[in-house]
Amino acid sequence: MISSSTSYPEPAADVVRKTLVSRIGTENQWRCPVDEDAGARQRGNILVSRWTRNDTQALEVVNPGSAAHHCIAMNLKCTSLTFSHAGRTLVRGRVTAGALQITAPGVACRATFESPGDVLHLFVSQQVLGECFEDTFGRPHAGDIRIDDPRLVRDPALERLGQALAVSQSDDAALGKVFTDSVSLAIVSRVIARHFTVSERQTREASALPxxxxxxxxxxxxxxxxxxxxxxxxxxxxxxxxxxxxxxxxxxxxxxxxxxxxxxxxxxxxxxxxxxxxxxxxxxxxxxxxxxxxxxxxxxxxxxxxxxxxxxxxxxxx
Incomplete structure (x- = not known):
């Protein structure tokens, strides 16, 4: 994990005008946006949905992974679960609010919730990842972006953005949508900045003295x-x-x-x-x-x- 004190470039404001984000829907199946988001999925937009359960009984859920979207999952409250990513168990026990995990396209996940849970999911297309990368670093990324690092991320800034997105309420549909657009894209931009800044730093530091x-x-x-x-x-x-x-x-x-x-x-x-x-x-x-x-x-x-x-x-x- 990266220190939260590290500063990253702020997402450019005009990225909000490039990409639309659908309303936050309630998932009937874990990590599966509701059917009304199908049109947004085809247009390559960010899909935002929420998985919530209040039952105290253990529940096992499985998802084969989206074919084209990265899934950014943010835990909104403390929960106990066992989480497996591509057949490898990553978490077994208590997970704090704000913990974030990223799954690349086509990667199957499985979880057993042992207590009530509340998770925010952002399904991000390649188009959005590319736009956020270019806006953050001022240059296009060579080829497709694949963030295949399943470890939990803990970042106070991402936690605040996720909580703001989860509790946002507005009677004005247009105003609410602009807010959702902006916050969701800010989350994706920070994820991109963290991932590539850390990757480049690790690359520079990887070699030991011969x-x-x-x-x-x-x-x-x-x-x-x-x-x-x-x-x-x-x-x-x-x-x-x-x-x-x-x-x-x-x-x-x-x-x-x-x-x-x-x-x-x-x-x-x-x-x-x-x-x-x-x-x-x-x-x-x-x-x-x-x-x-x-x-x-x-x-x-x-x-x-x-x-x-x-x-x-x-x-x-x-």
Missing amino acids: AWRLSRAVEFVEAHLAEPIGLADIANSTGLTRMHFASQFRRATGMRPHEYLLRRRIDHAQKLLRETKYNVLDVALSCGFRSQAHFTTVFKRIVGDTPYCWRTKANVDR
Whole structure:
């Protein structure tokens, strides 16, 4: 999952004029819009419907998946269920309000509701996905869009949009429809922005530092433990910029370069404290620390004891 604090481009206002959205209907069958939406389905519009049940008895429902529409399902209240996507169980237990899940066309789903449930479904055509992508990123998407990530999404902004859509009431049919159009398209646009922003970021971060570059970085650190080296120095030894080196190093080792450098210096300090008679200040300076106070602070954070106390205990144990 993505952090809700991430900002995404707001959907352009003119997308509302391009695509129409039908009224919210009540589903008689799970994930199946009512028959009166057939015309809207043929025109390639967004279909919005709602699945609600108040029965406390367990109910199993199955849907083979829409042939041409993505289904965006948003849970409107807490419920307990078992949910399977393409034969794989994704949820077994309690699901909070606001949880959102996306199913690509042609993917079968099955659910067993074990408590009352209330779910909003948006059935989104390829035309709408393409328009929202172009309005969000300023360029058309190459080929069809297929969002095939069944994991639950939790996004406060999407939750607020879904709740607003679910409780909207208006005596003016035209005004109500404009509101439904706008909110539904805002939901789709944010889903598109989240999906492709996260995908691109994961692609950029996917590669770890190759073994030969990692070896160069380790050798450089070992050779300069006593010197005031920085991130740029280590990155230069591998032939990468600071930004690329830092992200790939963390991917490969699980820690930031600075943290790795500190730990190697502390390892070296422990060796000097155990095998030599250098005082604590000399050990600190020999390991690249500019002051005894800084050395002591870092040493205690990593080892759990001050250098003096650690040396005393090490000598007793030896």
